[in-house]
Amino acid sequence: MNLQQLRYLNEIVRCGLNISDAANALYTSQPGVSKQIKLLEEELGIDIFVRNGKRVVAITEPGKAVLDIAQRVLRETENLKQVGQEFRTQDSGTLTIATTHTQARYALPQVVKEFTKSYPGVKLGLHQGSPTQIAEMVLSGEVDIGIATESLALYDELVTLPCYEWHHCVVVPPKHPLLLEKRLTLKKLAQYPIITYDFAFTGRNKINQAFSEAGIEPNIALTAIDADVIKTYVELGLGVGIVAQMAFIPERDKHLRMIDAGHLIEPSTTRIAIRQNQYLRGFGYHFIELFAPQLTRDVVAKALHLTA
Numbered sequence: 001m002n003l004q005q006l007r008y009l010n011e012i013v014r015c016g017l018n019i020s021d022a023a024n025a026l027y028t029s030q031p032g033v034s035k036q037i038k039l040l041e042e043e044l045g046i047d048i049f050v051r052n053g054k055r056v057v058a059i060t061e062p063g064k065a066v067l068d069i070a071q072r073v074l075r076e077t078e079n080l081k082q083v084g085q086e087f088r089t090q091d092s093g094t095l096t097i098a099t100t101h102t103q104a105r106y107a108l109p110q111v112v113k114e115f116t117k118s119y120p121g122v123k124l125g126l127h128q129g130s131p132t133q134i135a136e137m138v139l140s141g142e143v144d145i146g147i148a149t150e151s152l153a154l155y156d157e158l159v160t161l162p163c164y165e166w167h168h169c170v171v172v173p174p175k176h177p178l179l180l181e182k183r184l185t186l187k188k189l190a191q192y193p194i195i196t197y198d199f200a201f202t203g204r205n206k207i208n209q210a211f212s213e214a215g216i217e218p219n220i221a222l223t224a225i226d227a228d229v230i231k232t233y234v235e236l237g238l239g240v241g242i243v244a245q246m247a248f249i250p251e252r253d254k255h256l257r258m259i260d261a262g263h264l265i266e267p268s269t270t271r272i273a274i275r276q277n278q279y280l281r282g283f284g285y286h287f288i289e290l291f292a293p294q295l296t297r298d299v300v301a302k303a304l305h306l307t308a
Helices: 003-014 019-025 030-044 061-088 101-107 109-118 131-140 204-214 227-235 282-291 297-303
Strands: 049-052 055-059 092-099 121-128 145-148 158-166 168-172 194-197 220-224 240-244 257-260 268-275
Touching: 003 019, 003 030, 003 061, 019 030, 055 061, 092 131, 092 282, 101 109, 101 121, 101 145, 101 227, 109 121, 109 282, 131 145, 131 158, 131 268, 145 282, 158 297, 168 227, 194 204, 194 227, 220 227, 227 240, 282 297
Parallel strands: 092 121, 092 145, 194 220, 194 240
Antiparallel strands: 049 055, 145 268, 158 268, 168 240, 168 257
16 A cells, blocks of 8 residues: 555545546546556445446445545655645745635735735746635645635534634615615615625625525526626626625725625624645745734634644
8 A cells, every 4th residue: 555546535526437538637547547546445345336348436434444544544654745845945835725706806915915015936826716615625635724704614624713803894886866865775775786795705695695685586687607797797787786894995985985784784794714734834824814813823723623
């Protein structure tokens, strides 16, 4: 048994049980991958995969147990590499972050600026995706840290920590009738076509919850994953927008007006996500603390069951 066999096993599963795709991803041959998996099965005395001829069609129950252990071993192997890099080159390396458009566009720019100034030798990568995609990227090891509002806390394999709470707001063109309301209500808001986030993005479940609890059916005319797109269509007069309050910048959004919706929609919480027992390098802890000052290295390390 060796690490190469475990990597082959993990990649086959990651590629949807397609051995050819796994071989291509690993820059090796399909027969070589198949041979190593057969050797692993013979050594363990079990079938890891269910086969239909030469084609892998499913993973067996014992195979699932083997996969779980193999993935833990591969994660710990990566942690060993990180330990070596931490003490060999403390101020250089790579840090990858997966996040949503809203966080990347409105919450992270100053953090990124400060981080790159402090660690010019660290290559910082930002990946954008849906909250579910972000969670999967963290779980697979494709990225080091995930940042999102929705879904992250639903994954038991992730350690998630709250960063900050934020509110939604309503954006409308100048002179819109809603601006005359002394205190906006959901009933008044529902009289207009609404443009807001796609489901599972940026606190959308809180918006749905608010209307549902009020017994009001909103007229959702258009959805998008990007607050800038929502604001553009509001400017065109297609409806009123509901966006994260951080996404409204008065000096930039001069053709729009904002109405606070904090009393209508419950606040949302942005979280960071890290794989359980992941070894984070020092600059990774520093990035998290820049983003959420209350999440010090001690706090994060304890959550990861590691010693700072």
